[in-house]
Amino acid sequence: xxxxxxxxxxxPESTIPYYHDIVYGVQDRVGKNFxxxxxxxSVNAFDVLRLCNxxxxxELTNYLMQAIKNLIAxxxxxxxxxxxxxxxxFDRLQARSTVPLVSIVxxxxxxxxxxxxxxxxxxxxxxxxxxxxxKKPFYSSxxxxxxxxxxxxxxxxxxxxxxLELGIIKEETLQEFQRIIKRMRQEDCIEVVILxxxxxxxxxxxxxxxxxxxxxxxxxxxxxxxxxxx
Numbered sequence: 001x002x003x004x005x006x007x008x009x010x011x012p013e014s015t016i017p018y019y020h021d022i023v024y025g026v027q028d029r030v031g032k033n034f035x036x037x038x039x040x041x042s043v044n045a046f047d048v049l050r051l052c053n054x055x056x057x058x059e060l061t062n063y064l065m066q067a068i069k070n071l072i073a074x075x076x077x078x079x080x081x082x083x084x085x086x087x088x089x090f091d092r093l094q095a096r097s098t099v100p101l102v103s104i105v106x107x108x109x110x111x112x113x114x115x116x117x118x119x120x121x122x123x124x125x126x127x128x129x130x131x132x133x134x135k136k137p138f139y140s141s142x143x144x145x146x147x148x149x150x151x152x153x154x155x156x157x158x159x160x161x162x163x164l165e166l167g168i169i170k171e172e173t174l175q176e177f178q179r180i181i182k183r184m185r186q187e188d189c190i191e192v193v194i195l196x197x198x199x200x201x202x203x204x205x206x207x208x209x210x211x212x213x214x215x216x217x218x219x220x221x222x223x224x225x226x227x228x229x230x
Contacts, residue, residue: 005076009042010083014198124196
């Protein structure tokens with residue numbers, strides 16, 4: 001089986017389910033007495049967000065590349081970033097890495113294709129919602145990505161950084177997210193909503209969302225399990 005290298009810490013609240021779900025997902029495939037060989041290199045989520053906010057993408061690439069090099073040195077056969085936002089420099093990282101990187105964006109796009117969805121809402125950090133890196137593979141597959149209003153995006157980004165990244169869950173935040181999704185369903189006719197930040201499942205899921213959710217973290221994890229056991 002292949003060894004996974006995971007760039008974690010973006011933030012810790014999502015790194016934990018990556019580790020847990022990968023371990024037990026692999027065990028479900030091959031047996032309870034097996035633990036997959038994986039390594040985690042933890043980085044600072046707030047450093048990543050700061051570099052994105054300052055548009056210092058060369059510096060961000062170098063920062064994440066050091067983590068990737070450490071994972072390669074540990075024997076990783078392939079690498080994954082345990083967050084959506086740093087995929088803004090995914091192509092740069094892949095070009096410099098000597099092992100494959102597995103994209104959370106491509107995994108989410110393939111799932112939308114499998115489900116035959118054509119109009120999808122996107123929630124995430126303001127970088128994920130505004131920049132093109134997340135939208136490109138969807139557009140190439142004739143899937144339209146709809147984002148919230150500018151004011152709504154700023155609210156979502158604030159709540160991710162000031163609450164969800166810290167593991168803080170508030171009922172009033174959930175209610176406002178539900179209002180935003182409901183408006184997008186009514187005005188933009190979205191069929192599903194992409195949880196394009198790996199902290200969003202702390203707040204949202206199919207049970208509380210006005211439309212079904214595409215949880216990028218869960219989708220990514222399943223793809224990583226496939227690669228570990230293939």
